[in-house]
Amino acid sequence: xxxxxxxxxxxxxxxxxxxxxxxxxxxxxxxxxxxxxxxxxxxxxxxxxxxxxxxxxxxxxxxxxxxxxxxxxxxxxxxxxxxxxxxxxxxxxxxxxxxxxxxxxxxxxxxxxxxxxxxxxxxxxxxxxxxxxxxxxxxxxxxxxxxxxxxxxxxxxxxxxxxxxxxxxxxxxxxxxxxxxxxxxxxxxxxxxxxxxxxxxxxxxxxxxxxxxxxxxxxxxxxxxxxxxxxxxxxxxxxxxxxxxxxxxxxxxxxxxxxxxxxxxxxxxxxxxxxxxxxxxxxxxxxxxxxxxxxxxxxxxxxxxxxxxxxxxxxxxxxxxxxxxxxxxxxxxxxxxx
Amino acid sequence: xxxxxxxxxxxxxxxxxxxxxxxxxxxxxxxxxxxxxxxxxxxxxxxxxxxxxxxxxxxxxxxxxxxxxxxxxxxxxxxxxxxxxxxxxxxxxxxxxxxxxxxxxxxxxxxxxxxxxxxxxxxxxxxxxxxxxxxxxxxxxxxxxxxxxxxxxxxxxxxxxxxxxxxxxxxxxxxxxxxxxxxxxxxxxxxxxxxxxxxxxxxxxxxxxxxxxxxxxxxxxxxxxxxxxxxxxxxxxxxxxxxxxxxxxxxxxxxxxxxxxxxxxxxxxxxxxxxxxxxxxxxxxxxxxxxxxxxxxxxxxxxxxxxxxxxxxxxxxxxxxxxxxxxxxxxxxxxxxx
DNA sequence: TTTTTTTACTTAACCGATTAAGTACCCAAC
DNA sequence: GTTGGGTACTTAATCGGTTAAGTAAAAAAA
Numbered sequence: 001x002x003x004x005x006x007x008x009x010x011x012x013x014x015x016x017x018x019x020x021x022x023x024x025x026x027x028x029x030x031x032x033x034x035x036x037x038x039x040x041x042x043x044x045x046x047x048x049x050x051x052x053x054x055x056x057x058x059x060x061x062x063x064x065x066x067x068x069x070x071x072x073x074x075x076x077x078x079x080x081x082x083x084x085x086x087x088x089x090x091x092x093x094x095x096x097x098x099x100x101x102x103x104x105x106x107x108x109x110x111x112x113x114x115x116x117x118x119x120x121x122x123x124x125x126x127x128x129x130x131x132x133x134x135x136x137x138x139x140x141x142x143x144x145x146x147x148x149x150x151x152x153x154x155x156x157x158x159x160x161x162x163x164x165x166x167x168x169x170x171x172x173x174x175x176x177x178x179x180x181x182x183x184x185x186x187x188x189x190x191x192x193x194x195x196x197x198x199x200x201x202x203x204x205x206x207x208x209x210x211x212x213x214x215x216x217x218x219x220x221x222x223x224x225x226x227x228x229x230x231x232x233x234x235x236x237x238x239x240x241x242x243x244x245x246x247x248x249x250x251x252x253x254x255x256x257x258x259x260x261x262x263x264x265x266x267x268x269x270x271x272x273x274x275x276x277x278x279x280x281x282x283x284x285x286x287x288x289x290x291x292x293x294x295x296x297x298x299x300x301x302x303x304x305x306x307x308x309x310x311x312x313x314x315x316x317x318x319x320x321x322x323x324x325x326x327x328x329x330x331x332x333x334x335x336x337x338x
Numbered sequence: 339x340x341x342x343x344x345x346x347x348x349x350x351x352x353x354x355x356x357x358x359x360x361x362x363x364x365x366x367x368x369x370x371x372x373x374x375x376x377x378x379x380x381x382x383x384x385x386x387x388x389x390x391x392x393x394x395x396x397x398x399x400x401x402x403x404x405x406x407x408x409x410x411x412x413x414x415x416x417x418x419x420x421x422x423x424x425x426x427x428x429x430x431x432x433x434x435x436x437x438x439x440x441x442x443x444x445x446x447x448x449x450x451x452x453x454x455x456x457x458x459x460x461x462x463x464x465x466x467x468x469x470x471x472x473x474x475x476x477x478x479x480x481x482x483x484x485x486x487x488x489x490x491x492x493x494x495x496x497x498x499x500x501x502x503x504x505x506x507x508x509x510x511x512x513x514x515x516x517x518x519x520x521x522x523x524x525x526x527x528x529x530x531x532x533x534x535x536x537x538x539x540x541x542x543x544x545x546x547x548x549x550x551x552x553x554x555x556x557x558x559x560x561x562x563x564x565x566x567x568x569x570x571x572x573x574x575x576x577x578x579x580x581x582x583x584x585x586x587x588x589x590x591x592x593x594x595x596x597x598x599x600x601x602x603x604x605x606x607x608x609x610x611x612x613x614x615x616x617x618x619x620x621x622x623x624x625x626x627x628x629x630x631x632x633x634x635x636x637x638x639x640x641x642x643x644x645x646x647x648x649x650x651x652x653x654x655x656x657x658x659x660x661x662x663x664x665x666x667x668x669x670x671x672x673x674x675x676x
Numbered sequence: 677t678t679t680t681t682t683t684a685c686t687t688a689a690c691c692g693a694t695t696a697a698g699t700a701c702c703c704a705a706c
Numbered sequence: 707g708t709t710g711g712g713t714a715c716t717t718a719a720t721c722g723g724t725t726a727a728g729t730a731a732a733a734a735a736a
Binding site: 015016017018019022028029030031034053055056057058059 | 683684685686687688690691692693
């Protein structure tokens with residue numbers, strides 16, 4: 001089963017393994033004739049260095065991990081593309097790990113990183129993450145870590161977010177301007193700082209533009225069916241909201257479907273703004289007013305910061321918050337014929 | 339800088355590294371008292387075995403790779419979930435690699451696998467993949483490989499697909515039944531066998547239910563903007579199609595947007611069936627008639643077969659084609675008020 | 677011509693974990 | 707009393723590559 005290793009090459013060429021290794025790494029200690037012979041044979045035998053051997057010795061794997069809740073979300077899939085663009089330019093591999101919004105999965109994944117599997121980590125927290133021991137443990141092993149979007153304030157490192165407070169404020173104000181008087185906020189987490197920021201922005205808007213009725217904050221979970229039941233329940237009450245700020249993309253279709261079931265018209269009976277990068281937003285029925293995040297650029301920014309730390313010997317990332325602007329894109333779910 | 343290794347534990351407990359290793363793996367050669375002491379210390383110091391060391395020795399990494407074109411596609415993101423479900427049950431890690439429909443990227447990724455980075459590979463080809471040397475090279479290194487959806491017929495291994503011929507046939511027949519007389523097929527590849535199967539199914543339907551006009555096969559590329567221009571061009575001609583079978587999800591929004599620009603009504607002026615698992619299909623304007631693939635189950639099936647091969651010493655996967663049924667879901671893009 | 681330097685390697689240690697083979701000790705059986 | 711066997715370890719080799727240190731021969735400097 002002829003694995004071609006450095007030994008195979010050495011034997012074939014009557015050289016030591018050290019000479020082969022050096023030749024392949026273009027060391028000045030090796031004559032150019034020998035280098036050529038080694039190169040040729042390596043190519044001919046299709047030699048591929050064993051990653052595990054190299055990483056074991058060098059404590060470097062040229063690999064980073066991206067940890068995120070799910071991939072079926074346009075924000076995350078765009079962010080991945082941004083990350084990969086930068087990683088490729090830096091000659092790094094990208095491993096994608098999915099938590100599926102599951103806290104214990106997040107713990108297990110970070111635990112695995114302690115083994116030195118990756119040189120650095122980019123991550124976006126689970127909606128359930130409320131304790132940070134596992135993150136601190138990773139942090140204490142000197143593995144550089146950059147958060148994006150769903151950041152952990154408690155860890156002192158670089159964090160890329162959008163202006164969540166402001167975005168929610170603008171979304172809410174937009175609904176108020178459109179005539180909404182009872183506005184609900186759909187959230188996916190009670191723990192995430194971005195959820196809290198969005199909640200505060202929402203509240204601030206309600207305070208600044210005082211409207212009669214009470215705010216309605218609705219927490220949704222991970223179970224799409226339960227969410228739908230829950231949303232349908234809220235929308236079928238007599239004092240149902242007339243406006244919704246959805247802080248996560250996946251909640252939108254639940255709202256749309258519930259409205260259809262309940263024969264509520266969007267935007268006549270209910271107006272919706274959703275945090276979403278959905279490509280199909282423009283062709284929904286009606287088209288969806290969104291707060292769109294610069295997902296691709298956020299991925300790029302997060303990766304760039306990580307590689308800056310990896311390039312230096314000094315792996316320590318200083319605590320910094322980088323905020324990028326989101327954009328309100330007004331469409332048919334809040335304004336007729338928009 | 340305090341990496342906790344087996345040596346750390348050995349020194350601390352005045353044991354050999356061998357004893358530690360055996361204790362951690364619950365060997366009968368080690369007394370239960372010692373085992374306990376080792377376990378305790380390991381937990382206390384948060385010892386994590388170095389993956390690279392273990393994999394180097396054991397030639398097993400307990401890791402599989404999933405290679406796919408992109409993640410911003412509901413089929414692939416669902417398939418990933420199916421794969422991960424099975425992988426977790428088998429105690430394996432899943433690394434996701436994206437080719438971005440780029441052939442040379444696919445080559446580079448497979449080349450990397452030759453280093454033994456992963457124990458097995460699940461993959462779906464690039465739309466550009468027309469030569470299979472890189473796959474054969476991987477295959478010859480005895481690394482088990484299972485294809486799903488975008489399979490490579492030329493490699494003798496397990497392949498999971500849907501009944502592409504039949505699905506396209508049914509989609510086309512559905513359009514004919516709805517009154518379409520000039521039906522276009524939008525394809526993303528001239529190379530992929532699933533594209534060819536779908537093309538044949540489409541042709542067969544046109545033959546079986548003969549209609550006056552000629553078929554219109556349109557090939558689209560990777561550039562969304564170019565696709566949109568191209569589709570708009572086709573739809574603005576006098577003899578434009580009145581029906582479209584889109585063989586890839588991402589082409590749908592281009593069609594919708596082009597129709598909007600050209601003031602064509604769906605389904606009155608143009609009817610569309612798309613191969614798609616888009617969750618939002620039901621809330622598009624109009625809702626989208628789809629051929630929906632059992633993406634999650636296909637992922638599960640592919641992973642299950644791979645693990646069956648990995649469990650045996652015998653890594654060889656026999657050449658087999660597993661076909662799973664797709665479903666036509668009739669909605670508003672072909673039938674009014676569906 | 678002798679000494680120094682350079683060139684082009686080789687030897688051997690090492691990364692962290694696993695494991696075959698060896699060993700010291702105790703207890704039991706013949 | 708010696709052999710046999712089990713227990714609980716240790717020693718050393720190994721995986722594949724990297725690299726510090728060593729060396730022999732040729733080239734350059736004295």
